[in-house]
Amino acid sequence: MFTDHYELTMLEASLKSGAAHRRSVFEVFARRLAEGRRYGVVAGTGRLLEGLSAFRFRSEELDFLADHRVVGDETLQWLADFRFSGNIYGYAEGEAFFPYSPLLQIESTFAEACILETYLLSVLNYDSAVASAASRMTSAANGRPCVEMGSRRINEESAVAAARAAAIAGFTATSNLAAGLRYGVHTVGTAAHSFTLLHDSEREAFEAQVAALGRDTTLLVDTFAVEAGVRTAVEVAGTELRNVRLDSGDLVEQAHWVRSLLDDLGNRQTGIMVTSDLDEYAIAHLQSAPVDSYGVGTRLVTGSGAPTASMVYKLVSRQDGAGKWTDVAKASSGKASVGGRKSASRQLNASGQATAELIGVNRPAGADADDRPLQHTFMQDGELMPGWTGPEAVIRAADRHRASRAELPAAVRRLQPGEPVIPTVFADE
Amino acid sequence: MFTDHYELTMLEASLKSGAAHRRSVFEVFARRLAEGRRYGVVAGTGRLLEGLSAFRFRSEELDFLADHRVVGDETLQWLADFRFSGNIYGYAEGEAFFPYSPLLQIESTFAEACILETYLLSVLNYDSAVASAASRMTSAANGRPCVEMGSRRINEESAVAAARAAAIAGFTATSNLAAGLRYGVHTVGTAAHSFTLLHDSEREAFEAQVAALGRDTTLLVDTFAVEAGVRTAVEVAGTELRNVRLDSGDLVEQAHWVRSLLDDLGNRQTGIMVTSDLDEYAIAHLQSAPVDSYGVGTRLVTGSGAPTASMVYKLVSRQDGAGKWTDVAKASSGKASVGGRKSASRQLNASGQATAELIGVNRPAGADADDRPLQHTFMQDGELMPGWTGPEAVIRAADRHRASRAELPAAVRRLQPGEPVIPTVFADE
Numbered sequence: 001m002f003t004d005h006y007e008l009t010m011l012e013a014s015l016k017s018g019a020a021h022r023r024s025v026f027e028v029f030a031r032r033l034a035e036g037r038r039y040g041v042v043a044g045t046g047r048l049l050e051g052l053s054a055f056r057f058r059s060e061e062l063d064f065l066a067d068h069r070v071v072g073d074e075t076l077q078w079l080a081d082f083r084f085s086g087n088i089y090g091y092a093e094g095e096a097f098f099p100y101s102p103l104l105q106i107e108s109t110f111a112e113a114c115i116l117e118t119y120l121l122s123v124l125n126y127d128s129a130v131a132s133a134a135s136r137m138t139s140a141a142n143g144r145p146c147v148e149m150g151s152r153r154i155n156e157e158s159a160v161a162a163a164r165a166a167a168i169a170g171f172t173a174t175s176n177l178a179a180g181l182r183y184g185v186h187t188v189g190t191a192a193h194s195f196t197l198l199h200d201s202e203r204e205a206f207e208a209q210v211a212a213l214g215r216d217t218t219l220l221v222d223t224f225a226v227e228a229g230v231r232t233a234v235e236v237a238g239t240e241l242r243n244v245r246l247d248s249g250d251l252v253e254q255a256h257w258v259r260s261l262l263d264d265l266g267n268r269q270t271g272i273m274v275t276s277d278l279d280e281y282a283i284a285h286l287q288s289a290p291v292d293s294y295g296v297g298t299r300l301v302t303g304s305g306a307p308t309a310s311m312v313y314k315l316v317s318r319q320d321g322a323g324k325w326t327d328v329a330k331a332s333s334g335k336a337s338v339g340g341r342k343s344a345s346r347q348l349n350a351s352g353q354a355t356a357e358l359i360g361v362n363r364p365a366g367a368d369a370d371d372r373p374l375q376h377t378f379m380q381d382g383e384l385m386p387g388w389t390g391p392e393a394v395i396r397a398a399d400r401h402r403a404s405r406a407e408l409p410a411a412v413r414r415l416q417p418g419e420p421v422i423p424t425v426f427a428d429e
Numbered sequence: 430m431f432t433d434h435y436e437l438t439m440l441e442a443s444l445k446s447g448a449a450h451r452r453s454v455f456e457v458f459a460r461r462l463a464e465g466r467r468y469g470v471v472a473g474t475g476r477l478l479e480g481l482s483a484f485r486f487r488s489e490e491l492d493f494l495a496d497h498r499v500v501g502d503e504t505l506q507w508l509a510d511f512r513f514s515g516n517i518y519g520y521a522e523g524e525a526f527f528p529y530s531p532l533l534q535i536e537s538t539f540a541e542a543c544i545l546e547t548y549l550l551s552v553l554n555y556d557s558a559v560a561s562a563a564s565r566m567t568s569a570a571n572g573r574p575c576v577e578m579g580s581r582r583i584n585e586e587s588a589v590a591a592a593r594a595a596a597i598a599g600f601t602a603t604s605n606l607a608a609g610l611r612y613g614v615h616t617v618g619t620a621a622h623s624f625t626l627l628h629d630s631e632r633e634a635f636e637a638q639v640a641a642l643g644r645d646t647t648l649l650v651d652t653f654a655v656e657a658g659v660r661t662a663v664e665v666a667g668t669e670l671r672n673v674r675l676d677s678g679d680l681v682e683q684a685h686w687v688r689s690l691l692d693d694l695g696n697r698q699t700g701i702m703v704t705s706d707l708d709e710y711a712i713a714h715l716q717s718a719p720v721d722s723y724g725v726g727t728r729l730v731t732g733s734g735a736p737t738a739s740m741v742y743k744l745v746s747r748q749d750g751a752g753k754w755t756d757v758a759k760a761s762s763g764k765a766s767v768g769g770r771k772s773a774s775r776q777l778n779a780s781g782q783a784t785a786e787l788i789g790v791n792r793p794a795g796a797d798a799d800d801r802p803l804q805h806t807f808m809q810d811g812e813l814m815p816g817w818t819g820p821e822a823v824i825r826a827a828d829r830h831r832a833s834r835a836e837l838p839a840a841v842r843r844l845q846p847g848e849p850v851i852p853t854v855f856a857d858e
Binding site: 321 | 430431432434435436437438439441442443445446448453455480489490493494497499539543546547548550551552554555556578580582583584585588589609616617618619620621622623626627628636637638640641642651652653654676678679705727731732736737739742743744747749750757758759760761762763
């Protein structure tokens, strides 16, 4: 039922007209990247493939549709029997993408593809928005670990998806336990200000934390006064204290003197974690400071200003009444689309660096043997291909993302607004 | 498991230190409204109360926590037995809110309140962000119906929450079927461009739609050329056609000539629905055009630039080891909080217009008999009070929102950035 009303009214009307059974190809793509972004990052594919296997209409849902006269008996019966039986191709998770990259292709009857529109777009639009922002953050952090801590800032299920998407884009851990359970993302966490305030003194709170979690923990030192907090932390936990966390104030300035203070106290091994409304720009600013890890929340899970990836789902080809394939496209002002089934390759130069996103219409893209094909088969005749789902898919996607980003021109690291780092070239142009 | 790792490590440490059993009061509030906003709108409370009754730790989750050594045996046993047994007070859904409004209070042991932090904030932050944006849109639309159509732009579960939050803030319908099923929100929908493109001509598509759905439907007329689309729509559906929908181009200019064309064709009763990246500013701009309803997507479900409501969850008071209540607050730079249990009333003048958000610390706010108390009891000793959940709560919240917004000064309708429309006044100042 992650479905828009109009998908079922279209289904109803096309079942009546008979057109529902025409074979069709729908494509997911974004006409543009988020404003000023150099690249996007695909995420959500594994999650949507997992969800498709559970995409059914149960009796309570069918009763609702019947009671509200959304559709008639023939359509209800079709929905009761629904199980996706088509083919799905597309970009692998973690891959960089550009305007018009054909991120997903659904090949099935119109009816089957039609009712998946909202679900597929919901998953890809949100997860890719987070992964695209997350990649800029890990790029800015340049090897320093980034931890996802934004669950509380966004819908509870979005939070799990965000933790997964961030892991694909290079975050090393999350605070979100459900993401650990479902997707194997490494989870971390220590204590909030409330834990310090619960106790009769900061010292008692630190003692309680160290007694329970050991010295390999992170003590939050800014509840009252940072300098006293750091001194108390070291007194309680000794030189083996893993981290102190700073969550307020001028983090650059604090990181410098807290580092000196820790060193003076003999805690050269104790790291400094910073949190507090970080985004890629704040991380870049903090790179000059002696910070060991970043905890990122709000700006990550809301896509750092771009909370959706602007992906759309368009019918690009379908059979006519006689079974002949016809390419289709709308001509709507400012929203015209390109008909025909797309193929995509990343054009690489002799040093293996990407130079263009090549898109072919009804023919292979990328004439050169070095060009890297971008589309994979995820589902064939309704059967899931192995390797694209579950925790292992997240690990593979994170590896793929590292490689895909490394292959792009150096301008990929620039945070300031600009054009996509490689152009999208339609091969028939 | 909509829980952050650190909530369980705090639980573990406080169970060990014994402080976990101290009675505590946590409060949810926002230090500021989204930038330039005049007011916020509470949403999500009903949804979180529904979720709390299912907030348990199941065996697969406990196994995960044990396998990953997140917590030890004592804590696992505590989690296995967990059922929230405290009290919850707060603002009703649909109510306007302002900086520091005490939107929710959780009174329980530290342990019970501690593990709810992420879940409560996730629900309130997202739902209130959407409701706050939605209210500005319905305010701008000034009585013209607004329909929520953003499901595809945001995580699939966020989409359902967004449809519910929009309904609370005055949207008349949603495209999202799950919101219809779960919360009784009225659902609507007709057809996408793909439906037109599926058929061999626009005329065949319109004929198929009208044959299946009748003339009381909305025909999408911009797939190819709008004028021809309107003429075909009228030829196919006649004067009883309910609506045409415009989804691209200059909507103001189109609405004017499409209205004239419809009138000339004898379709004075046929309405014009517009969609296409609308937000409160676009709606305000379109108010001068002959538009009958607005379909709003991306900008609604992403909070129109403010995708989270910046709410935080803070310990404000707790018992000490001897059972004596102590107010607590952190002093963190730029993030200081106010200790003590808050009460809240909306101060009203003789004409019933709101003049201030009154907040009392450890005493009632609002000395005047006309001041309207803002806090309700949602849960007592773990038992849900009637009337705050389910579809009827959404209807009541929408009524409440209309009344709450009408009570605010006229500047509440201004879309340009500014200060909150009433000040927040701490009664002990």
